[in-house]
Every structure is written in structure tokens, then in C-alpha cells.
Amino acid sequence: MDEKTQKPKNDVGKVVLQELTGGEAQAKSPRRRFWQPLVLPALAIFTGLLIGAVLIILTSEQVYAAFRQSFGAGLLAALQAVGKAYGALLQGSFGDPVRIVNALGSGDALEIRRAINPFLESLVAATPYIFAGLAVAVGFRAGLFNIGVEGQLFIGAAAATFVGYAVKGLPAYIHMPLAMLAGAVAGGFWGFIPGWLKAKTGGHEVINTIMLNWIAFRLTDWLLAGPMQRPNSGGMPISPMIEPTARIPQFFPAPIRFHLGFFIALAVAYFIYWLLFKTTWGFNLRTVGANPNGARYAGMNIVRTTVLGMTLSGALAGLAGANQVLAITRAMAMGLSSGYGFDSIALALLGNSTPLGVVLAALLFGFLRNGATNMMVVSRIPIDIISILQALILVFIAAPAIIRSIYRLRSVQAQEGGVFVRSWGGK
Amino acid sequence: MTTVVHHRKLETVSPLWRYGMGVFFLLLAALISFVFLRSVAVGVQTRFVMTPGGITQGTLPDWVLDARTTLLILAGLIAVAGGYQLGRGFAKLTNTVLAIVMLLFVFGFLVWAAAGKSLNLAGMLGNAIQLSVPIVLGAFSGVLCERAGVVNIAIEGMMLMAAMVGALVGAVSGSMWVGLLAAVASSVLLAWVHAVLSIKYKINQIISGTVINIFATGFTSYISAKFLQVYEHLNKTAIFPRWAIPGLADIPLIGPLFFNTTLFVYLMFIILIVLQVALFSTRWGLRLRSVGEHPKAADTLGINVVRTRYMAVLLGGVVAGLGGAYFTLGSVGRFDEMMTAGKGFIGLAAMIFGNWTPLGALGAGMMFGFADTLGSKLSILGSTIPPQFMSMLPYITTMIVLAGVVGRGQAPAADGVPYEKE
Structure with missing residues (x-):
């Protein structure tokens, strides 16, 4: 009796599993699995x-x-121009090796910290990318294209800021998590709306999230010029400073901004991995997204699943916003995001919508962005060049056929590029 | 014959939607009668100036209304619409009625906001038409691409690129026409990249669009920071002047708004007519739409799917390029970083709102343009409602409408699906 009712269910599950893991099963089988997946990204970056x-x-006029x-x-x-620029990029993102070695030799703790600060600063830059990239990745896994990360980020930041300055007298170990949570809840609500609309009415989430972006900008604009304006x-249009107890603690004294948020981001990434790949709920989410x-x-x-997936995506975006105000700016103003919303789409695609991939892609973007700041100072190359680099890297990742034809690589599987299509469903 | 295709699956209107809409109308009526009407004293007049500033042809005397009476009439009309919607329901006409009700409400809002003052309504409408140009052209570009089955979210990037190239080339060559040509060419180049990536390499069209947007943002900002901001003479182009069409420009109100304006507005209406006719009344349009609906069947009938899609995307690039050129050559004459400010995405929304038809896209685009104007006008009028909330209205309206009948199954069936020939 039991067997009879159980059997068809198992078969369905098997079919679903096959549908779902087409890409993953393929990645596991070849012998050269350790370096094989890295060849294309490396060549794309190069x-x-x-x-x-x-x-x-x-x-270059020179x-x-x-x-x-x-x-x-x-x-x-020409060679000098490129060498100088990319040298500055590397030095800006990892630090000056000579200075680091000298600092280590001298044993001066302050000098060591200063020498490795560029590296730490890159991690600081990567932190919001991790949250925002995870947001888009979770959406992709659920078959949803969340183009509204920017708006969710703003709403999350506004909520975190509010809890950060309006609630007073709490100990830090409660206040800071509470402010983070407020950011996640508010961002999650901003993601819930398009999720609900998609599930209940079929209203397309791409358009709804774009609309919600604009509503979020107008709303925060109004908040910062009105109810939340600093007296x-x-x-x-700027909010009051948040209380010291709500701040995400920094590890080192003032000029070094490396903070706990980076490790929170890593923990959240691991949590998302566990949620997506080790729980029934995650399996449901991925199945709904894939098929x-x-x-x-x-x-x-x-x-x-659709509603929760979009809510989770929004909550992660809200965390990105909360992280920025609680750790870096410590007050909210309109120039909060340097385009995290769109960069995060690139991140999720680059990371193939896996948490580990997103973290690696976020680190790459963080190092690029931080290094580019130095490149701008040293060789007067506008920071916008990293957007161009990001676009180029992304296109080569998404269309491996281009890279293959340039470097005359043999095709492993004809359908390798299809993995993204599966993850975004939708329209 | 031609209307059949884009009216399928429209019949079902959910009861929740129907009653929700009715309640929404009644709320608007209540808002007018309890909030607006209360704060207007008896006998206060609203003066609407009906000739845009600086225009001498086609003038019209000012339009003076008694604020209370007008508001009462408007509230009555909207309440009747709400009552009917709750009782019988407008069924298929719901969205049309919604549009009319929103118009009435916005008009009532203006009567209230400008009570005891004077407001240049014609100037506001003219401004709205100008602001809607890039949105509508972006939407047209989207209609062209998506009717052939290629999702194009790269419109924003194409417009940004065209705006930058238009300003730069216009300044260097000293001719706005050369600038316009170069702007369109740059946009078409990006459209070609989109076509190659999404049609030839079959990568996800959203990714391809995102890549182009990121690239265009980076590239235009790079060139701007490196050259345009450093050498001011590279960023100072002539702009297209207003051209009055003899005869037509003298028609009151219509003349100043539609026949005494810039090249871009004329182009917008010309493209509207050409596109509407070409898509729905010619063999060319039928073929293009068939490729977007059922490429396999189209292929079987001997239509070259790949070539049709390339053509549609490249034409979409031309239209988006015109929309982008408006920002620099039609408006301010200089390029600023990120100056398209999401207009391409709003255009995408206008396209969906307008149900993938040129005429609908124009209507939706104009609504967004009008809302933009409203936001800026409000702060001048010193209204008690924060302008941010008024400028949210079109976005909220879009979401409400999408949640209703438009949301389901209206996109071309093969939209976003790469074509694999067997």
C-alpha cells in the first residue's frame, strides 16, 4: 500500500532532479574537473x-x-601607459609588495596595517557586492530576474539607518544586529511586492522591480528631505548619524575601514549555500526556477516559493544597503550606491548563481573597483574603465564560443552557455 | 484581421481586480471631495494659461475655472465610474476607464493645486511631450525588437551611447545633423552587438542587454571624464531649433504643441504612424510578428527568421539612437554622465504597458512624460503634497495595470527565445 503511493512520487522527483541538475552532473564527470571550469573565466578576464x-x-594623449x-x-x-595603469590597479587592490615586505621586516604594527590597507579596502569594497550578488543569484535560482536590487538596497539602508539612529540605549550586541535585521526585513518587503504580484497576477517582475526602484528612490528622497532629515x-538631504552601538565594528583604528560586515557577508553566503543546496526548501526553489x-x-x-524567493532576494539586497550605512557612511544620503544594482546582475551571472561563485566574483569586482581608484589617481584613467572591463568579462563568460574561437579551444559541450538561460526562466 | 493577434486571452477579468478597481475609483473621488474640496474657499478661481511661453502663433485666451464647481463635477464623474465598476463592471474597457479616471483625477489635482493662482497648462503639456520623446522612442525600439522575438533591455545603453556620441560629434563637426547621424550609427553598432550575441551566439538576451548597458555606462562615463569634462569645446553642440509648420502651427493649442516643435517630436509621430501601419497592415509587419510569435512556423513558410530578427534589432537601434540623440542634440546641447537616467527602462515599461503596440507605447510614454513635468511643476506651485509622491504615481499606476489584465500572456509568444534551426 505504502509502496504504491510512494512510487510515482519518487519517479517525478527523479525526473525533476534530472531536469534540474543537467549542468551540475556534467561538471562532475570529466577527469580534469579542477582546472577545467577555471580556464574560461581566466581567459575571459585576460x-x-x-x-x-x-x-x-x-x-592616451601621451x-x-x-x-x-x-x-x-x-x-x-603605449607599453608604459598600460604598464603604469595596470601596475597602479594591482598596487591599489593588493598593496605595494615592497612596502609590505619592509613593514613586515620592521615589525611596526601600524606600518603593517597601513601597508596591507589596500588589500583590506578591496575586501571592504567587495562586501556589498557579495550581498547584492547573492540577491540576484537567489532570484535566478527561483527563475526570477530581480532587477530591483538597487531599490531594495535603498529601502534596506533607510530602515537600517532609522533603527540605527532612532533607537537609543541598546547594547551594541543587540542594536547592530537589530539594525541589520531591519534592513533585511525592509528590503525583503520591497522584494515581496513584485514576488507576490508575479505569483498572484502574473505581472512581470522585471517591470515591477524597475517601477519599485523608482518608487524607492522617490521615497528615500522624500524621507531624507523630510521625516528622516538631520535636524x-x-x-x-541627509539622515542623522547612527548611534555608535548600531555601527558594524571596524577591526582597526580610523583610516582602516575593514569591518565585521565582510565576515557577515561570508556567513550569509554560506547560509544561502546551505539553504539552496542542502534543504528541501532550497530544492523546491531551484526546481520551481528550473522547471x-x-x-x-x-x-x-x-x-x-516564488513569493519567498523574491522576498529572500530582496532581504539580501536590503542587507547590502544596511551594511553600507552601518559600516561605511554611518548616515544615509542619496549617493549611497555606486550602481550595485546593475553590477550585482553581472556578479550573479559571473558566479553562475552559486554562492561560492558569487563570492569569488564579488572579490574580483571589489579588487577591480578599489584598484581602479588608485589607477585614477596615478595615471588619470577614469574609474569607469572597470565597468567596461566588467562588461567585457561578462560577455566572454556568457558567450564562451567567442573565447573558444579566439583561443582555438575545443568545445567540451555544445550547450555550456545555456546554464544562464535555465536560471532565469521568466519572460 | 490584424487585431486578432494582440487581443487573445484578454477576456477574463478577475473579480478581485474588478472590485479593487471600483474601490480605487471611489477612493479617488473621496480624495477630491474630502481633501481637495475642503481646502478651496467658495468663489476661488483657477486660471490655466493655454499658450506655451514664447509662442506667438496659435494663441488661445486663458481658461478660467471656478475651482469648487470643477472639483465637484470631477468627483461626481469619478464616483459614477466607480459605482458602475462595482455594480456592472466595465469588463474589457476597464483599463481605458482607468486611464480616463486618472486623467480626470490629475486634472482635478491641478485645479486644486493652482486654485487662486495661474498655471501654464499648455506649457506643461508641451514640456510633457518633450520629456516623453526619449521614453516613447525607447518604447518603439522595444516594440520593434520584441515583436520579432528579441528582448531588448539594452535600450538604455544604446540611448546613453547615442547621447554621448551625438554631443561629441556634433561639437567636433559643428553640425547637429552629422551629430545625429553619428548618434544613430553608434546606437546601431550596439544593436548589432546585441543581435550577434543573442541571435548568433544565442546567449540569454537579458544578459546581452545587461552587458551592453554596463558597457555603455562605463564607456560614455570614461570618455566624458577623460575628454568631455576636460575640454569644454568638445561638449558644446548646436541643438535642433523649433520649426513651425506653416498653416498648421496657427491652430490654437494644437499648433503650438504639435506643429511648432523640434525635429524629435515630429520624428516621434512619424515613426508612430509608420510603425503602426507597417506592423499591423503590411506583409512586412505580418512576417516580423510571425517570427516573434512562432518562428518555427514562420521558417516553414520560407521566412528567414535570423535575417528578420537582425533587421528588427538594427531598426530598433536606429529608433533608440534617435531617442538618445534627443538628450543632447534636442535638449541641452551637452553630455553629462548617466544623463539618460533610466529613461530607457521606463520606455521598456511603456512598451509593456502599451501592450507591445506603437500606439499604446505612445500613450504610456506620454503619461510618464506628463508625470515628470507634474513633479517639477508641483514644487513651483508650492503644493502641500510632496512632489516625490506625485512623481511616484505613474510607477504605481503601471504596477496596478500590470497586475490586471495586461499582465498575462500579452507578450509575443517567442519573445526572448533564441531560434534553433533544426
């Missing part, structure tokens, strides 16, 4: 940097001036 170098050369003198001088100037700000019809046939609750 090619992106190469094209970036061409852009640096083409837009190079043109040198070419006017002689061809050799021009070539030399003596002189009309500036809604199969999931419905297997008796999964699509409405609930």
Missing part, C-alpha cells in the same frame, strides 16, 4: 584586460604625442 589596455592606449615623434617611441609609450543639516511545470506536477507550491 581578454577583457587586453581590450581594456587597447582602450587605455587609444585614449601615446599619440610619442607616436608623432617616432614609431618606436610611440610603442614604448541641523541646512536643507541637505515550473515539473515542480507543479510534483506538487510543489509555486506561489509560495
